[in-house]
Amino acid sequence: MAKLKPRRSKWYARVRIWANDIRKEKEIQIPLKTKSRVIALERLSAVNKVESDIKNGILFTFPWESDDTQTRVSRFTISDAIDEWMNRRKKMGIRPKTLEINSNGLKHFTNVIGNTCPLEAVTVKMIDSFVDYLQSRGLSITSINIHLRTVKSMFRYYWKRERLDRVPMIEQIKIDERNPIYITDAEFQSIMELDWLDKFYKRVFYFYRETGCRLREPFFSSLDGNWLDIPNLSKGKKPRSIELIDSLEQIYKELMDWYGKCGLVEESKGRHISKMFKKSLRFIGADEIKHFHSLRHTYAVRRIVENVPVYKIQKMMGHSSVATTEVYLKLDIKRLTRDFPTINTDYHKPVKSVFRDTNIRDTMNKNYAIVESEMTN
Numbered sequence: 607m608a609k610l611k612p613r614r615s616k617w618y619a620r621v622r623i624w625a626n627d628i629r630k631e632k633e634i635q636i637p638l639k640t641k642s643r644v645i646a647l648e649r650l651s652a653v654n655k656v657e658s659d660i661k662n663g664i665l666f667t668f669p670w671e672s673d674d675t676q677t678r679v680s681r682f683t684i685s686d687a688i689d690e691w692m693n694r695r696k697k698m699g700i701r702p703k704t705l706e707i708n709s710n711g712l713k714h715f716t717n718v719i720g721n722t723c724p725l726e727a728v729t730v731k732m733i734d735s736f737v738d739y740l741q742s743r744g745l746s747i748t749s750i751n752i753h754l755r756t757v758k759s760m761f762r763y764y765w766k767r768e769r770l771d772r773v774p775m776i777e778q779i780k781i782d783e784r785n786p787i788y789i790t791d792a793e794f795q796s797i798m799e800l801d802w803l804d805k806f807y808k809r810v811f812y813f814y815r816e817t818g819c820r821l822r823e824p825f826f827s828s829l830d831g832n833w834l835d836i837p838n839l840s841k842g843k844k845p846r847s848i849e850l851i852d853s854l855e856q857i858y859k860e861l862m863d864w865y866g867k868c869g870l871v872e873e874s875k876g877r878h879i880s881k882m883f884k885k886s887l888r889f890i891g892a893d894e895i896k897h898f899h900s901l902r903h904t905y906a907v908r909r910i911v912e913n914v915p916v917y918k919i920q921k922m923m924g925h926s927s928v929a930t931t932e933v934y935l936k937l938d939i940k941r942l943t944r945d946f947p948t949i950n951t952d953y954h955k956p957v958k959s960v961f962r963d964t965n966i967r968d969t970m971n972k973n974y975a976i977v978e979s980e981m982t983n
Contacts, residue, residue: 617646711753818905
């Protein structure tokens with residue numbers, strides 16, 4: 607039977623439940639919204655009529671909590687939780703790409719669990735079914751973990767606000783540590799020599815390799831003189847500036863002109879460039895594991911070969927933590943010097959630092975005569 611409990615001069619109905627999933631007793635307190643003990647006892651009797659259902663996880667709205675004259679079932683469903691959480695994140699200014707990822711993950715979640723399931727009724731077994739569903743769709747471990755983080759973040763949001771008594775166990779799938787995947791000088795030169803590849807794409811690929819930009823960063827950045835200013839809309843959430851030499855500035859302007867005139871829908875513009883690079887990699891017979899983002903890794907690796915300090919590379923890359931950058935230090939320097947013979951830098955020679963976030967130097971030499979000639983055409 608539910609018991610009365612005074613709290614802050616008002617009365618509550620206390621329902622005690624044995625929670626098998628956490629192996630201990632917990633308590634639900636239902637506000638009776640009165641200071642009168644007599645009225646509280648009357649309302650307690652209404653709670654006791656549905657006590658067994660409350661213990662089974664069903665929520666109720668009582669007459670004193672609304673304008674209704676009857677006790678009715680009240681369910682905070684997964685659909686309700688998603689709508690409220692996503693609206694909250696939009697108001698917090700979360701970047702659109704992250705919201706898109708969140709929405710996609712939660713759509714998968716409701717495909718498995720359903721929209722009408724009460725949020726507090728989600729169990730570990732349901733989470734396991736969610737993981738099985740994602741795996742059956744052929745998603746990578748990285749993608750699965752991203753969706754699991756989304757679901758866990760939503761549950762923790764409601765737990766912190768005391769609207770949930772617990773968060774179901776949501777464990778990330780372990781990923782074996784893998785070295786950054788980069789494009790060697792020989793591979794990049796082979797792409798530059800492809801007869802069928804338009805010179806525009808060759809210049810764009812060169813721009814990304816020499817700036818370390820993420821795929822979409824140039825599209826929401828702006829030029830200030832010869833500095834490319836990237837706002838905090840990107841993954842690292844830190845603004846940074848990249849100094850462009852004349853040829854890179856020219857390519858950036860050409861890319862922005864193409865971006866406005868290509869006729870592709872917004873979400874396809876960056877994807878088109880990425881697919882074109884992947885097609886080029888396959889044509890030259892590069893390892894299938896390499897992709898467009900490998901150009902960003904290549905930028906970092908080339909800075910390592912040039913002996914640029916890791917904290918400076920962190921700023922260049924826009925990493926939120928130096929721990930992310932330090933993964934490049936684990937690579938075999940002997941192999942790197944062989945993969946990047948065009949960099950004429952003594953690995954053990956210290957490099958002077960500069961005040962600005964990023965200082966891009968012209969690293970082209972005679973081995974990149976194709977690229978250099980195209981910059982002037």
